[in-house]
Every structure is written in C-alpha cells, then in structure tokens.
Amino acid sequence: MSLEVQSKELSSMNTLGLRSVAPTYVDYVDDEQLPELTDLVRQHDQTFVLGGGSNVVLPEQMPGLMVHVATRGIALVDETPRHWFIEAQAGENWHEFVRACLDQGWVGLENLALIPGTVGASPVQNIGAYGVELETRLEQVSAWDFHEGRLQVFSRDACNFAYRDSFFKRQPQGRWLITKVCFALPRQWEPRIDYPDLVGCRALEAKGLLQPQHVFDAVCEVRRNKLPDPAVLGNAGSFFKNPVVDAVQYQHIKAINPGLVAYEQADGTWKLAAGWLIDKAGWKGFRDGPVGVHDRQALVLVNYGGATADDIQALAGRICEDVFAKYGVALEQEPVRAGLT
Template structure:
C-alpha cells in the first residue's frame, strides 16, 4: 500500500491497517506479538519516510469528540487520536471551548499532537491537556498518562523515548479554560493587543493565526512539506549575548529558565538559503524554516538539503539545528 504523506515522498508499506475503533486492539496486539513492533501514523505530516516500510503500519483514523466532565476552571473533553487537528480546533471554538485557537492550522492528527507537544504563538499542547490514553503493547493494556507522566518539553515528550515507543495514543483529554484569556505575546498577534481590553474573542485570534499561517506557510497539497523542519534552537544567555554583538538584528526570545530561544528561520535566511534549491528539494521562498518537495524527491534528497542547511548555520553562528520531523 502506498503511504500518503505531506512531503509527498514515495513510500510503500508491505502491510497497512486502518485503525478506526477499540474493537481492533486485540488484532493489533496479536500483530505486535508476531512482528515485535508496529509503525503508527496519523496524518504523516511530521515524518520523513523511506521508499519501503517493512514493519506493519497502523493508520490512525478513529473518530470521536466528547465532553466527559468539568472542574471549577476547565471543561474536560476526550478527543480520539484519529481526528484531524485543525478540524478539532474549529469544533472546540464552535462549542465554546476556547484555548486552542493559537494552534490553528497545524497539520496532522490529535493523536500525534502530544508526541511532538505541538506549539505555536505562545501556546503548547502541554498547556491544554489533562491526560493521554494509550494502548501499551508491552503491557497489553490501556493506560492513562498524566501531564507529568507525558514529560512534555519543547517539541518533546515521553512518547519519543524508549519508555513510550511501544505505546499507541488512543485518546487525548483536553482541559480547556472556562475563563479564557487571549495569548497575544507573539509579534504576528500584537495588532490584536491594540483593541480594548476584553474585546478580543477566541475566534478573532483563530482567524488571525489562520491568516498569518496562510500568508507565510505553503499548503502541503500544493507544495509538499512537513511544516517547520527545524526546531528553534535554545542556547545560553552568554552565547546569545555574544551573537547579538556580532549580529545586532538577531531574533531571540528570552526563556523563563534563563536560556534564550533563537528563530531558526532567521538563522537559515541569514545563510542565504531562502528560496535556494538543491536537486528536487528547496527552502521555501517566504519561510526559510520550511523545506519543500518541488517534485520527485526522496528521503535522501530531503536529508541532503537539511544537512547543507545545518552545516551552514553551524559554520556561521555556531548553533546546532535539530530536525522537527522524525526520520523513519
């Protein structure tokens, strides 16, 4: 079976199973016991795939959104792993459950969101989750993980570690605020801060985020890509100070732990890569953080361009870039 992916890389899975509901868990467990491992894919929007996948692939297509309770401060909503992330964000606003509007238009599924601890415009998934339900193939059972057990970090979680590699996300339980406050800390959203206090709605933040992302980021259906290809690097204050002395326009964001986050796109742009093409791959001409498949690229082509970008940034700034997507 051909495996669809947003980078449009040719990939064939020798065996693929479409997961729709819990009635399939026993058969998936039997398959895991037979093969020793399974590859789990949501929207395949954050992976670099090889030409062939020998392990069985599980395509997450489960559906379901249900309010399961509330606390004094939050609505609690369970969302199935196979739900489309952006559609879920739209649904949450339509039901008056705000809090996810800054995360609009992030590609992929709900089940993939905690793995990457997706984030944008000052909000991370970790800020809006109460727990994650998984199927533990080694334990042969369901498990609920608390936020603390998920070990969320910057684009990181326990699901990327050896401890979590045999878990399949089934459900994400969201805790969305009953008393909502907009998060408008990023420059692209600052124009909303000019409004009278208390008059900005979650829908307006959503609309602004959608407009900004559409202006800056290519549609994967038109120019295949995996969104932001590199994480924004986090460095020490001392290193940041030294870089600012050499590059006064350096784009940086002080962090609560006394470190400094740099804008990877700015670093790549300063190295002259914006719009540059290497074989069938290119750096997007409007957002240097995005690598696009201009047609016919393979995983090797993607990694060739990525390696050149990383080497150039290291040589010029002494900063190491780390990929966001997983290389399979």
Template structure:
C-alpha cells in the first residue's frame, strides 16, 4: 500500500510511553495542526489502517508492534477564552503537558485544577481517562472540547454530557475510541473558588502546616509533594502511575469483608456502593516491592507497576494478570487495569 511522504515508517514509540517500552508503529505522524489531521483524512490509504492516538503515553501499555498509524498529538497553546459572572473559561491545546496547564492557571490566579497537580500526560489525553486524584476529577471543571472526527472529516465540539464521563472513563474509551482526535479542551474555573481538602492525606498535611485558609497554590504544592514522595519518576523508573482502578462493591459485600478485614479502606459513592483502595488489596497480598523478572511493583505504592529496565509490555501484562488473580482468589474482587493495552 502506498503512503504519503510525510508519514514516517517503523517508528519507535519508546519516547512516547512512560513505561519506556521500545515497541514500534508501522506508520507515525506528529500532529501539530488540524490541517495535519485533514491530510490524513484526504488519503484513502491512511484511512484504511488502524489508528492509535498518542499523547504523553502515561496511560498506555504497548504489548507488541502496532501495525497501523500512530498519531502523536503535539498541538500547543493556552489562553483565557472568555469569562462570565461565575467562571473564567480556559482553553488548552491537546499537546500541552497537563501539569503545565495546572501551573499556568495557578499563576493566572485561577483555582479549580490544583487537586489534579503533577498528573503525568497531556491535556488532550486527560478527558479520555477522566483523570482524577485527591478528591477531584477532570469532569468537575470540564466545559467542552474540540475534536477531529475521522468519519466525517470535520471538527466537532462536545460538551460535558456528550463525553459521558465516568470513573476513569469516557466516551473516548468506548464509542469514540480512535474515531476522534481531541485537539483542544476548555475548562470552566470558578470565580468563587473553595478549597477541596476532602481527601484525608491532603487535609492532614494542611493541618500539619498550620494553614487555616489554603490557597490553590498551597494545595497544589502539598499534592505535588505527596505525589513525588509516593510515586516514582517515570524518567527514572518506567511506570504509568496507578495501574488499577479502585473497584466498587456493594454495602453488603463490604460488611462481609469487614469481618475478616476490619481495616479495609472503603469510600461511599453516590450510587450507594463503596470503592475499595486497589493498592491496599494488592499490598495485603504481599505484592509491594515484588518483581517478576524486570517487571515489578513499586516499593512505596502497590498500585504502581514498574519497568526495571528491560521489561516488555507483555511482561507488565503478565505481572498484572498474576496480581489480579491473587486479589480475586483472596477477596473475590476483580481488578481492572487503567492503561489502554495496545
């Protein structure tokens, strides 16, 4: 099959996945403008091959060679779109690093994203996962996004309801997976900002520092410090952050488990179910710090799987399966990975 000259062949994706796994894509293109996406749409040969949309690769597990077209979203730019009585609307291009956006909003005197500080990845990838941490989720401040629709060859705009946000999920992981490429995201940041310190670890640190009215900057600083203390730097030890979702169980099942595990941490949800800390389950099974060859579990956070240098994506997947089995055998709870397996 003939492909245009602007497409690179047999391209290594090692630099574009935080596990640092050296797998290749048959075809590759760096996307800097919407016109780049239109070029793909106009070439029938490119429209016939599978697509993989890549941001920072912090939620990606490459388990082998990708026989298709990898598109790395590299669009740049951040600006204040507009404001009204309640919100300031901030827009950022898909290729911007997520934490760079958080830092920029804080320097601009805007709160709302501080609880999501230091999360790896890009702005364009953030809605796909509906990233969340320390008592907040992306959807809390999300307003809209623009995406290129490969089926129609046009730019579309989606609001919050269109995105079908759920716990670590969205329409982009389901019905629109690889059909659209997110190019810009807009957030509604509240003018009447209130601190969110509902997460126990953050609340404890605020009290320890003697802060009575924390600012967005102070909350961000605390969260960055916590994350850096607990999570390994992907540049030093390859990882994708939290590897498993926190599973949800019924109140009845929780009561049964509490008989044998009274210290099991559980957090009630709006639907009446409880989320269990997946890291706690894994730790109880003795996996923290363990290795299977070059794939292992982080010594400081059992929820993080790591690449000790030469692990393949298949090695990481095998380790994940072993953990899932042991957790299920012991607790009858199924763990679900967060990363996308390719």
C-alpha cells in the first residue's frame, strides 16, 4: 500500500491528551512501505515515530514528519523444549498482545498486562511492572534504520537494556523504526508474585491453585485501582524515573527523612521512590490551570483538559527544581519530548 501523507490532529493519539498537530503525518501499515518511507524521511529535517502515544509529550506543532506505527500480526515462529518464540508486529496493542499470548497458553508476560502502548515501543524503554522487566522475555528486535535504509536485527544484548532504558531510547529521534519484536516465553511457568500487591496470588499458590490467568487478572485489577485511566484523565503513567543514588547520599537523605521509601540495588546503590519524594515535597493533588499532580499518585502528572506540552513541562520543571532543592536529587523525566533534536 502506498503512503498517504496528511495533516493530523493528535490530541486523541496521546494519552496525556495534549493539543498537538502533525502537518506531515503517515501511517506505516506494511513493511513494503519501508523504501518509500525512507525517501520521505530523507526529505524532512526531523522525523518522529509514534506508537500508542502513552509515553510522549507532543508539542502543539510537530516539526518534520510523523510516522505512526500501525502494523499488525502475531505468530508462533519457533519452539524448543524450553521456549515458545512469538513474533509480533510493532503496531500491535501491547495489552491485547499479552492477552492473545495467554489465550494461546504462551505464558510469561502476565505481569506486564494493561501497560498502554504498542509492542514496537516496548523495548524502547524496556517496559516493566510487578517484578518483570521486558528484557527477561525478549529474544530479538527487528528495526529499520532510516539513515542506512536497511533492516537490522538486534539480539537482547545488543539492545543494551537498563532500567527504563535501551539502545533505542538513546538514539536520535526518528532514526530507527522498530518493525517487529520476537519474545522467548518459557514453557515452564515460573510465577513472579513477590510484589506486595499480588498477595491474593500468593494465597492461591500456597494452595497449589495458581494459574497465569490469576496473575493477569490480579495485575489488571491492581492497575485499574491504582492508576488513573487515560481515557478519563489524561496522563502518561509515571512522569519521572525512580532516581538511583549512592549509599552515602541515601544515608544522608534517610537520616533527615526516616520514612524514605528506597530499594537497595545489587551494586550497592539505592533506587529512591520518586513518587514518595514528590509527595513529601507537597505536590500531591497540586493543580495549576489545566495541569496537575494526581491526588493519589504523586508520580503521575495529569491534564484536566486543554493543556499543551508547555503547560506540562512547566509543571514538571517546577517539581524537579523543588525536589532538587529539598533532597539534592535530580529527577529524570520518563516520557519522551517529541520534536526535540
């Protein structure tokens, strides 16, 4: 199918619901479009690849070209005594993919249920939730390089995964288009249910009754209770990463704030709960015109309606300054600021 270039209003294509227009927008629906798409990318100074729009801050006017990923397809491509290898096209909805796998008996992704967005974006920030990180289930990523005009296959190691980070997240915007992702799902199911919220699953396991579907249902229920639904209140999930500090800085902050929530890492550093820092700094429930901090989740910035990228970035900037002033900790934004070079 040949590409149709159009102007697109994007407020319903980003979960923050920010007002944004892409004057030059195309849907990528088929790999046969990649050569034509490459020509189009080369005609523009800037390109941005958009999936489900759940981890982006879109400017009012998108500069350059926007490529929206809308490919579909899920297939079992191989199996060994230990794994099923499942390949999904980048435009597949992540949650529907997790559900489809579970329906087929391909287990191991249930802790990642209900994360918004697409399969293609999942390696970009190495999505994770409830004790499972994507990298532990990923086999390889196929990505189209617009600079070279060719497809490259990345092994798990080549993706350079880290906490909410990967090779792809560190690349210039619009250079790479992830076309499909291959997952290695274990045939021997090992439930990950040590997260405090999954207490009901632990009770079932103790009785020998736990099934993957129970974990999927429990994760969905906890997420629905904890996080605001973007369809009701615009948000991008966690707006900041949990900052990691060395043991000296951790001890210093902890001495002044005994209630500090933090988790020791294998290398002796400490991951601080960014939501706790923001909450204790007094921001929970704060509202400034169309934007605010969610009244139950201090890590979630919300759009009450009509907000722009400038509104949300101004609020994020104020929170960062305040947290730094109070704790000496620099917060790092999780959603990608689209259109920045």
